[in-house]
Amino acid sequence: MIQPFIRVDGPAAALPEENVDTDIIYPARFLLITARLGLGPYAFHDRRFRADGTEVAEFVLNRPEWREAPILVAGANFGSGSSREQAVWALLGRGIRCVIAPSFGEIFQANCYRNGVLPITLPPAQVAALSAAAAAAHPFAVDLEAGTVTVAGRPPIPFSVDLERRLALLNGWDETATLLNAYGADIGTFEERHRRHQPWLFEGENDA
Amino acid sequence: MPQTLYEKLWNSHVVADLPGGEALLYIDRHLxxxxxxxxxxxxxxxxxxxxxxxxxxxxxADHAVPTRTRGGIIDDPLARAQVAELEDNARSFDVPYRPLDGELQGIVHVIGPEQGYTLPGMTLVCGDSHTTTHGAFGALAFGIGASECGTVMAAQCLKQRRARTMRVELLGQADPLVTAKDIALAVIARVGALGASGHAVEYAGPAVEAMSMAARMTLCNMTIEAGGRVGLVAPDDVTFAYLKDRPLAPKGALWDQAVAYWRGLRSDPGAVFDQVVTLDVSGLAPHVSWGTSPDEAAPITARIPDPATLGADSARRHAEKALAYMDLQPGTALTDIPIQRVFIGSCTNGRIEDLRAAAAVARGRQVAPGVRAIVVPGSTATKHLAEAEGLDAVFMAAGFEWRHAGCSLCVAMNDDRLAAGERCASTSNRNFEGRQGPGGRTHLMSPAMAAAAAVTGRLTDVRDLMAPGEMTR
Incomplete structure (x- = not known):
């Protein structure tokens, strides 16, 4: 169900703004929708559209060069605020598979990994240079196997991803299944020990 | 080796260390x-x-629910379907459920503590970033995404990376009209919206020890607004007195055993934190936010800053954009900013202590002409307690609307929203663009400050309205 992330090529949309929170990425009123799929139209909705429903032509994702961009080059603290995973599902719904930023909201970052979206953290100066290249419509290539971001005609920029996260992304693994398979017995063993240490946490629970 | 409180909580829940440096962490509770x-x-x-x-x-159910009425059919078909789906899922999967029309309903972060579901020493998660609230009890509590919620349901575990640690030491004694909310805004303004990113924050010091559980919850709740996913206060006699005899708290011999265990949940002398921030709260003024990020906050006695003076380019650009969105000019005195809406409630400030503080300001005063003010208790039990104390009558006599429990105007996904251009004095936690409605403008503050804004029609230093000692009813 999760699309593996191996390599993504294409234009990158530059959004060089700090603290783009998940309310901006996915406005709260659309949280009433309970589906995971089909949320692309709501991504950055209130930046993309005026109150009267007309498009804001100058917003980067409305410009013809970046409408289909699979990569976003963002500012610091991207995806801060609310834990809503809809922010990631909406980006994915627009075909965005990779976000490059100096830092991320932690829950947003974790949500990316769970959905086959690659969050890349790079130093601010490198992100600024990539942002300028993105704004100049240079093609990007993000290669997870090689661990590099490449702007056409320039030397590749290496990035690092946690070992397990990398494997999960490359293979499109579902984390719940992976955990249950690998650690099912350990969880049971821990539970017995935990019950002895803090028995009140197991009191009155009808989990038999 | 001396350990921090966070390290103790972490170590007692590690099921397995994973290759790559993460750990499989056992999860005790899930809201x-x-x-x-x-x-x-x-x-x-x-x-x-x-x-x-x-x-x-x-x-x-808390986020989507209407707060004007309770007991009938929800008008909004999407909200109605969402609540019905929760009920169905709870029934199908045998999950304890608090019905919308029942006494035990309320905002997740209010009812957990209220019912004794939240306890020291446990791990607790919820698909909601303000799960930081429960750290006030010395629980390791953090917000997660929906996919992670599914993992917790199936495996009772999550893959997590251990956080760095930050100690926020609060010294001195705050003015009675200066609350945990003001202190939280001051801390966030100091460290920045990213300042606690990657860190578990432990609040400590005499000003924290003097706080009620409600105040500690407000403080921990706002930790995420500094980027920290975990806020903590070491449990003490204040914590135990709050929890004793709560419906889901342990009883009898098990209670004594639990308290003995909980007394060990504090950072050891000499424990090393990766960062330490110290703030003396004596003489601190009430704080309000002026921008669209929670760190864009200042003492109520201040003026809107000139973005040009903000140093870092990124902060300047954010402030310029924020002031344009907020329709504010540099140099304007914060107390000269008129408001049209007031919201008192939320998981940050919807507890009985918050309602009492707001009612003390509202008593004998009137909501200013042209201002619409709502009071939304954080839980149905809180609502009924406030009514038993006569607070509903105080608010309604002053011209406030008295509502049923829910998230309400904290998040624009239910019936309560700002219209574009409306400006709101709000006790909630986020002043993000559109958070309270597309084009809405939010100023964060304490319940007493929001009540003061309601009666004057502008941002107001509550200390100018209230004599010292008037807060005690």
Whole structure:
């Protein structure tokens, strides 16, 4: 169900703004929708559209060069605020598979990994240079196997991803299944020990 | 080796260390609400899985629910369907559920503590970033995404990376009209919206020890607004007095055993934190936010800053954009900013102590002409307690609307929203663009400050309205 992330090529949309929170990425009123799929139209909705429903032509994702961009080059603290995973599902719904930023909201970052979206953290100066290249419509290539971001005609920029996260992304693994398979017995063993240490946490629970 | 409180909580829940430096962490409790759970339950269905320990979860509807009426059919068909889906899922998967019309309904982060579901020493998660609130009890509590909710349901575990630690030492004694909310805004303004990113924050010091549980919850709740996913206060006699005899708290010999264990949940002398921030709260003024990020906050006695003076380019650009969105000019005195809406409530400030503080300001005064003010208790039990104390009558006599419990105007996904251009004095936690409605403008503050704004029609230093000692009823 999760699309593996191996390599993504294409234009990158530059959004060089700090603290783009998940309310901006996915406005709260659309949280009433309970589906995971089909949320692309709501991504950055209130930046993309005026109150009267007309498009804001100058917003980067409305410009013809970046409408289909699979990569976003963002500012610091991207995806801060609310834990809503809809922010990631909406980006994915627009075909965005990779976000490059100096830092991320932690829950947003974790949500990316769970959905086959690659969050890349790079130093601010490198992100600024990539942002300028993105704004100049240079093609990007993000290669997870090689661990590099490449702007056409320039030397590749290496990035690092946690070992397990990398494997999960490359293979499109579902984390719940992976955990249950690998650690099912350990969880049971821990539970017995935990019950002895803090028995009140197991009191009155009808989990038999 | 001396350990911090966070390290003790972490170490007592590690099931396995994973290659790559993460750990598999055992999760004791999971609060479930209507927005982040449908997809998690769907993942269980898709995978043919059941809940590992269904009795450890607790489900309630709070985000989408209307607060004007209770007991009938929800008008908005999407909200109605979302609440119905939660009820169905709770029934199908045997998860304890607090019905919308019942006494035990309320905002997840208010009812957990209220019912003794939240306890020191446990790990607690919820598909909601303000899960930081529960750290006030010395629980390791953090917000997660919907996919992670599905993992907790099936495996009672999560893959996590251990956080760095930050100690926020609060010294001195705050003015009675200066609250945990003001202190939280001051801390966030100091460290920045990213300042606690990657860190578990432990609040300590005499000003924290003097705080009620409600105040500690407000403080921990706002930790995420500094980027920190975990806020903590070491449990003490204030904590134990709050929890004793709560419905889900342990009883009898088990209570004594638990308290003995909980007394060990504090950072050891000499424990090393990665960062330490010290703030003397003596003489601190009430704080309000002026921008669209929670760190864009200042003492009420200040003026809107000139972005040009803000140093870092990124902060300047953010402030310029924020002031344009907020329709504010540099140099304007904060107390000269008129407001049209007031919201008192939320998981940050919807507890009985918050309502009492706001009512003390509202008593004998009137909501200013042209201002619409609502008071939304954080839980149905809180609502009924406030009514028993006569607070509803105080608010209604002053011209405030008295509502049923829910998230309400904290998040623009129910009936309560700002219209574009409306400016709101709000006790909630986020002043983000559009958070209270597309084009709405939010100023964060304490309940007493919001009540003061309601009666004057502008941002107001509550100390100018109230004599010292008037806060005690």
């Amino acid at each position: 479930v609400h209507e927005v982040s759970s449908p997809q998690a339950f769907a993942s269980l269905r898709d995978g043919g899985r059941r809940l590992r320990r269904s009795g450890t979860h607790l489900a309630v």
